[in-house]
Amino acid sequence: MSNYQMNENTLILVGCEGNSEKYYMEILLEADKLVFSKTDxxxxxxxxxxxxxxxxxYLESSVLTMDFGTRDVHLLLIQDNDVSLKIKALYKEKLxxxxxxxxxxxxxxLAIHHFGLFQKYTNQKKSNWRKPSKFLADEFGMKASRIKSKQFIKATFDGDCLVTAIKAYASKNKQKYKGKDDIRLVDILK
Known part of the structure; x- marks a missing residue:
């Protein structure tokens, strides 16, 4: 299923936009649902x-200063489409x-799909449209910060149901992305 290509010589750096993305990735990694493992x-x-x-x-001062020998170094950025990570050219050359x-x-x-709320989310009136975290917070009567918390995410998802939610979302979201190397979460699943 993966559109992401690596080999046994690849060292992967996974950077996340925020903590929520990190928690979701940790679940997938721990459940061995990704095309790469911890050892990669x-x-x-x-x-x-x-x-x-x-x-x-952090990458410039603590990671990309190291010698990786002959290893191919890939940086996977788990993020919204509009975020740009700045790395100086000197360090980018190592990637x-x-x-x-x-x-x-x-x-x-992913949580909207998991809880079966996709239709309700997409039927929101434009005048009252809410982004996904706010929509979920309103649905469950809690703060958006709680929806993004490690406790909520890890209590809601295990590896299997997270993969199911990722596949459900991928089937509904056929959006093309800007960069030629841009992929979706479904593209790094086993």
Whole structure:
């Protein structure tokens, strides 16, 4: 199913836009649902910093200063379509590939599919339209920050139901992305 290509010599850096994306990726990684495993990742984990925590600076100062020998280094960015990560050219040269894994409009669309709320979400009136996290928060009577929390995400999803939600969303979202290397979460599933 994967559109993402790697080999046994690939070292993968996975950077996430925010903590929500990181929690979803951790579930997929732990459940062995991705085309890569922990052993393919830098330090066998998703990068500790997110875009909101200055991921670009972290890569430049702590990761891309290292010698990776002959390994192909791929940076997978789990993000909305409109986010741009800034990395100086000197450090970008160490990356064989930068791939944006797009979660547009928001990664919370996965929870909308999981809870069977896609039709209700798409039927919102334009005058009262809410982004996915706000829609879910209103549906469940909680704050949007709770919908994005590690506790909520990990209590809601295991690997199998998360894969089901990703596939459901991919079947509804046929959007083309800007970059030639842009892919969707479904493209990195086994």
């Amino acid at each position: 990742l830098f330090e066998e984990e998703i990068l500790e910093k997110t875009f909101n925590q200055k991921l670009g600076k 064989n590939m930068i791939v944006k894994v797009i979660t547009t409009p928001e990664i919370e669309m």
